[in-house]
Amino acid sequence: xxxxxxxxxxxxxxxxxxxxxxxxxxxxxxxxxxxxxxxxxxxxxxxxxxxxxxxxxxxxxxxxxxxxxxxxxxxxxxxxxxxxxxxxxxxxxxxxxxxxxxxxxxxxxxxxxxxxxxxxxxxxxxxxxxxxxxxxxxxxxxxxxxxxxxxxxxxxxxxxxxxxxxxxxxxxxxxxxxxxxxxxxxxxxxxxxxxxxxxxxxxxxxxxxxxxxxxxxxxxxxxxxxxxxxxxxxxxxxxxxxxxxxxxxxxxxxxxxxxxxxxxxxxxxxxxxxxxxxxxxxxxxxxxxxxxxxxxxxxxxxxxxxxxxxxxxxxxxxxxxxxxxxxxxxxxxxxxxxxxxxxxxxxxxxxxxxxxxxxxxxxxxxxxxxxxxxxxxxxx
Numbered sequence: 001x002x003x004x005x006x007x008x009x010x011x012x013x014x015x016x017x018x019x020x021x022x023x024x025x026x027x028x029x030x031x032x033x034x035x036x037x038x039x040x041x042x043x044x045x046x047x048x049x050x051x052x053x054x055x056x057x058x059x060x061x062x063x064x065x066x067x068x069x070x071x072x073x074x075x076x077x078x079x080x081x082x083x084x085x086x087x088x089x090x091x092x093x094x095x096x097x098x099x100x101x102x103x104x105x106x107x108x109x110x111x112x113x114x115x116x117x118x119x120x121x122x123x124x125x126x127x128x129x130x131x132x133x134x135x136x137x138x139x140x141x142x143x144x145x146x147x148x149x150x151x152x153x154x155x156x157x158x159x160x161x162x163x164x165x166x167x168x169x170x171x172x173x174x175x176x177x178x179x180x181x182x183x184x185x186x187x188x189x190x191x192x193x194x195x196x197x198x199x200x201x202x203x204x205x206x207x208x209x210x211x212x213x214x215x216x217x218x219x220x221x222x223x224x225x226x227x228x229x230x231x232x233x234x235x236x237x238x239x240x241x242x243x244x245x246x247x248x249x250x251x252x253x254x255x256x257x258x259x260x261x262x263x264x265x266x267x268x269x270x271x272x273x274x275x276x277x278x279x280x281x282x283x284x285x286x287x288x289x290x291x292x293x294x295x296x297x298x299x300x301x302x303x304x305x306x307x308x309x310x311x312x313x314x315x316x317x318x319x320x321x322x323x324x325x326x327x328x329x330x331x332x333x334x335x336x337x338x339x340x341x342x343x344x345x346x347x348x349x350x351x352x353x354x355x356x357x358x359x360x361x362x363x364x365x366x367x368x369x370x371x372x373x374x375x376x377x378x379x380x
Contacts, residue, residue: 046308046349047340047348047350047351048350048352048353049343049350049351049352050337050338050353050358051303051304051335051337051338051353051355052336053333053336054286054330055284055332056284056332057282057283057285058281059281059285059319060277060280061278061280061283061318061319061326062275062276062277062278063215063218064273064274064275064276065209065210065211065276066274067207067209067210067271067272067274068209068269068272069205069208069267069269069272070208070256070269071200071201071202071205072203072204072258073175073177073199073201074180074198074199074200074201075175075198075199075200076195076197076198077102077171077173077195077197077199078194078195079103079105079196080192082191082192083106083107083190084105084106084187084188084190085103085104085105085185085186085188085189085190086104086105086186087101087103087104088102088103088185088186089103089104090179090182091179091182092179092180092181092182093180094178094179095177095178096173096176096177096178096179096199097173098172098174098175098176099172099173100172101171101173102172102173102179102196103171103184103196103197104169104170105169105170105171106169107166110165110166111166113162113165114159114163116162117158117159117161117162118162120158121155121156121158121159123155124148124152124155125152127151128145128148128149128151128152130148131144131148132145132148171196174199175199175201176201177199177200177201177202178200179198179199180198180199181197181198182196182197183198184196200268202261202264202266202267203260203261203262203263204259204260204261205235205258205259205264205268206240206257206258206259207227207235207237207256207259207272207274208254208255208256209254209255209272209274210247210250210252210255211242211276212251212252213246213251213253215276215278216242216253218278219239219255219276219278220239220242221241222238223277224237224238224239225238225239225257225275226275227257227259227274227275228272228273228275229270229271229272230270235259235260235261235266237257237260238257238258238259239256239257239258239276240256240257241255242254243255255274257274257276281328282328283318283328284315284326284330285323285325285326286301286324286325286327287338288324290336290337290338290341291325292312292341298314299314299315299316299317300312300313300315301327301330301336301337302337302341303335303336304352304361308349308350308352309347309348309349310337310345310346310347310348310350311346312346313329315327315328316328335361338355
């Protein structure tokens with residue numbers, strides 16, 4: 001028991017001596033070791049971004065609007081007299097030429113009335129000739145001669161009306177086209193103005209759409225364009241009409257493009273996308289992925305200037321296609337950041353790496369190799 005107490009006291013003395021020796025060492029005046037200075041170069045290492053040189057190219061800007069196809073002519077054929085349908089020589093969907101018979105009505109008593117009118121005309125002609133001869137001998141006054149002439153002209157008018165009424169029993173095609181709908185059937189009794197069939201002329205075909213008032217001044221009658229149909233096919237044509245009155249609901253203007261349609265291959269009422277060239281401009285085509293947005297909502301591109309600093313260049317999207325967007329308002333040549341633009345800020349110094357070669361870009365901002373080809377390839 002006594003031995004353990006002695007051992008514990010000895011350990012306590014040793015611990016106290018070690019603590020005291022450490023405190024004395026701190027006050028002996030010797031300099032304490034210091035940490036090496038921080039590597040400022042390592043702290044300020046510039047971030048790397050991938051870049052590509054873009055050069056402006058000339059591009060035709062287009063007005064692209066949604067529209068539809070429309071038949072050049074679409075007419076409902078109506079009878080101009082009354083009667084029973086006795087013949088329909090064409091079927092629905094058939095192609096007809098101008099002057100072809102579409103329907104025949106029963107003539108009924110019209111031929112007899114025509115013969116009667118002609119006989120009356122002949123009588124009035126003889127009477128008028130006799131009146132003229134008697135007038136020359138002094139046996140007829142001028143008023144009697146004028147009366148006989150009026151009777152003759154009335155008889156001639158009667159013949160014309162009878163001929164027209166008989167002719168109206170035959171309904172003819174007013175132009176080349178397709179019988180889109182045949183409404184009447186054999187045996188139907190039709191009144192004047194009743195519809196018999198609908199005929200459409202699809203060659204040429206029209207593509208109609210509405211253009212904005214902003215683009216109205218840039219389109220003109222006679223300019224060429226094309227339309228992309230819902231099935232992916234395209235038709236080319238010429239603008240033939242531009243409305244001078246805006247739609248009061250949309251403030252847009254109707255335009256019509258006329259295009260050949262042999263066959264016909266394009267039907268009436270198909271959805272179409274009308275492309276109208278407006279003007280040629282110097283623009284850049286880029287991928288939408290490289291676009292940046294300022295806090296103010298301004299769209300643009302981040303680029304590296306000759307000093308190796310980031311610059312935000314505002315731009316306007318003026319066109320788009322399947323390969324990218326077309327930007328206006330940028331310098332003719334620039335070193336655009338394609339990767340890393342979201343992690344750098346304006347004025348920040350960066351290390352520019354060529355997107356194609358992954359090599360550092362020289363300080364002057366040029367890209368080695370075929371700059372034009374690389375820019376277009378990456379931008380697209």
